[in-house]
Amino acid sequence: MNQTKPGRRVDRRRFLTLAGLAGAGAAAGVRPAAAEATPDPDIVNLPPWTQALGAGVNNHPYGTPSPFEKDVVRREVTWLTASSESSVSFTPLYALDGIITPNGLCFVRHHGGEAEIDPARHRFMIHGMVDKPLVFTMEDIKRMPGRTNRVYFLECAANSGMEWRGAQLNGCQYTHGMIHNVVYTGVPLRAFLEAAGVKPKGKWVLAEGADASAMTRSIPLEKAMDDCLVAWAMNGEALRPEQGYPLRLVVPGWEGNMWIKWLRRIEVGDQPWGQREETSKYTDLLADGRSRRFTFIMDAKSVVTSPSPQAPLHAKGPNVVSGVAWSGRGTITRVDVTLDGGKNWTTARIEGPALPRAMTRFYLDVDWNGEELLLQSRAMDDTGYVQPTKAELRAVRGVNSIYHNNGIQTWLVRSNGEAENVEVS
Amino acid sequence: MSRSARSCAVAGAFLLAFTGLASADAVKLGRPALPEEIKAWDIDVRPDGLGLPEGKGSVSQGEELFQNNCAACHGEFGEGVGRWPVLAGGQGTLKSERPEKTIGSFWPDTSTVFDYVHRAMPFGAAQTLQPDEVYAIVAYLLYLNDVVAEDYVLSKENFPKVALPNQANFYDDDREITEKAFWNAQPCMKDCKPKVEITSHAAVLDVTPDAGKEGDKPAGAVE
Known part of the structure; x- marks a missing residue:
């Protein structure tokens, strides 16, 4: 196994423009004209952190994140289990980037x-x-x-x-x-x-x-x-x-x-x-x-981490669809993303190291006109395994297996940018 | 001698001082494990009975121990309190909407009950039960699941003869055969389906933490 191999060569930065908005979409992300704008107080006023001295080098002998990141924490779903000692907390994937989990x-x-x-x-x-x-x-x-x-x-x-x-x-x-x-x-x-x-x-x-x-x-x-x-x-x-x-x-x-x-x-x-x-x-x-029994291997899986219900879109125009993919069988070779619930797919760019049995980051740069999106990602690994839809999984396994649900996830992104967990036909 | 040749020689001397590179079969680390040490930790019990300690216990002894040590979470008859595990009943539910996976309805091996009670129960006071007590509690759990009669005495000797009803319904991972269709090198990219409809909304159930509303009873659990 060679982990020093660099990740896949990054494709030329690419914007995906939604079908049918070639003209109309152009206005969505336009900056206000200079004449209409008022000066930004965060630029023209002297902020305290530029004026006064900050804390010394060893103020936090073991460093912690900025207080502005206080919501980026593990969370529990208390109804899942009878006690916190035999339970689970969840990684805030929606707020993380790259491939390494802090x-x-x-x-x-x-x-x-x-x-x-x-x-x-x-x-x-x-x-x-x-x-x-x-x-x-x-x-x-x-x-x-x-x-x-x-x-x-x-x-x-x-x-x-x-x-x-x-x-x-x-x-x-x-x-x-x-x-x-x-x-x-x-x-x-x-x-x-x-x-x-x-x-x-x-x-x-x-x-x-x-x-x-x-x-x-x-x-x-x-x-x-x-x-x-x-x-x-x-x-x-x-x-x-x-x-x-x-x-x-x-x-x-x-x-x-x-x-x-x-x-x-x-x-x-x-x-x-x-x-x-x-x-x-x-x-x-x-x-x-x-x-x-002995279903040890974790099959290929992926999820769009942003936008997602905890990470809504804030503006029309250029946005980055970001997510992670992984496979217990080998290396992620390709991730496709759809914006229309699976009718049409575009291959995302894998960015950063794509290592065997490791999380792999993908991005798709989009120009969003505010139309509703049905966002999905589909991972493939070097054994040729393609992440199945939830319907395909249920057809083989039913709905009682609890474990090994690697089906394709759908987020409905509404025109106001909010996202919801849905399933589609 | 060139500069680089000299540094190589220095590096060689450095290695010699450490008597060469270590290899796995030449590891001189660790020490022999003593028989008493192995005995202290090796408490696992296998489906064929390997690892069972000497001892025995009756259903009636088990009932008393269960009420004192286990019933607070698992209920008087193994029916489970709140979200704590249900240990008895559930026969015939495995194909249903809400399968009840108990010792009698689901677990394949009697040995697992002994091993787990001995290793990890009572919750918060693990490994405090004596072998006779574990035999008795397992006997009571088997009785609650209609596997043995009320007067049964479970022991190291008769243990391997006690089989659980669902044992035959487990088989090894066959995904590479039964899910072969997922190995599809050419997934559809364009015009893959004529229309797309939303079939399920998480917001309907609304059981996400911090969502601010009381929802229906959610499905599923982490086991």
Whole structure:
């Protein structure tokens, strides 16, 4: 896997003009003539920040965002769950750009609350079908050879799970916010398994966390030996406590529940362990009453993050349609955007790195005349997978599966710029 | 010696001081895990019964333990309080509008009940129950789901014989076969459909946080 490859060559900046407004639309975004304008007080009056001295360099030893960004926070949907300790908060995707999610805004899913662990007392054990069961301290782990940095998305399998029966939540934070994308620093899990020596009969590993849910998932040994990481840092700093400090498992492209936080144990065995999170949960109930299990991979998916219900359009004329796409099967190769609910599509430009199993940013520059839009995005990956419509998904799976809803999202953008979550025929 | 050749030599000496590059099979880090340490953490129980501790417990013992430790959230008969998980009932609902996924209606393996209760319950007091208590609570849950009779005593010995009704209805991920149509290298770009109508509005339900209004009971949950 090569993560140093630059993103796709950026196309020439392109404006998409809506059909039928070649003449009329021209007036929409025109600047007022200089003669009609009054001087801008924010230019002609001396503001306090230009006059008086600001705070010193270490006013915030650990920096925080501008107070004007106070609304850009994770949010909960309290009716979803019985308690906040076993619940989820959502990433404010509508307010973010680029591909990296800031650590403090990465969505959080706990099953037994946030464990607060002293790294000096944390241990990592490898045992089961191995030649030498081993215990590592955090210090040992950070001395391991083969340290690496990798950008990956982590998406909860239940992301968009509330939308199976129809449009329900107004905002991509809620419909798509169980995802984040950061750069991890860690060591391949393979290095630990090789140090312990996996016996020939070993086919699965069980990963376990040290939190009050002692979260467990069975993972095929093949995946564990392929690209899983034992990580201690995200975006250049120690993992945040809510993301598993001091140690978490990274399982690229696979459902977030498997990325065990507060990782303390890997057991090697010859069959899966039938844990709660891979039987009663994270299995996909289909229309015929049967259920798929081991649906680990997160299929290609995308969403327009702006405009969206929490990020309305403010003016006619030039606007940037912005969104993210990702695929657990590989690299995003193309994202198409429609403004008319899927009649006609235009290929958006992928901007910035397009890395395997990582969030990828796309833009479409438009000239909006104030007509209603039915905005959708459609992701494709390098396996040829094309993000399906919600109708196509429901035709195969019904509406009861909760997990793995990667259907195409529609935003209705009204002529006043406000957006709503809708579905279209 | 040229300048660059000299710096190479210096770098070589530096590497030698660290006795060469480490490789995975030559890792000298970590220490052997002691049997007592493995025993302390290795509490997982597999569907074939591997990992079950010695012990046993009856339905009636389980009933008392359940009322004292579990019923506050799960209800006296496993019917669930508020949004806490329903543990019993729900048979025949998996194809319905609102499937009720309980131990009896959905869960494939009895071992999962033992493993999960032992590892993570009671919520907020995890891993405080003794093996006999866990056997008894699992026996009571099986009784509530009509899997065992009222006088049943569950033990390490008879555990693997207790099967749950929905076990046969799980199968491995087959998306690459049943959803093959999604691998479509040439999606439609122009005139893909004659007309587009809005079929569903989120504003009708209005269950978005901070939306300012009380809405209908929302569908779905994060599990």
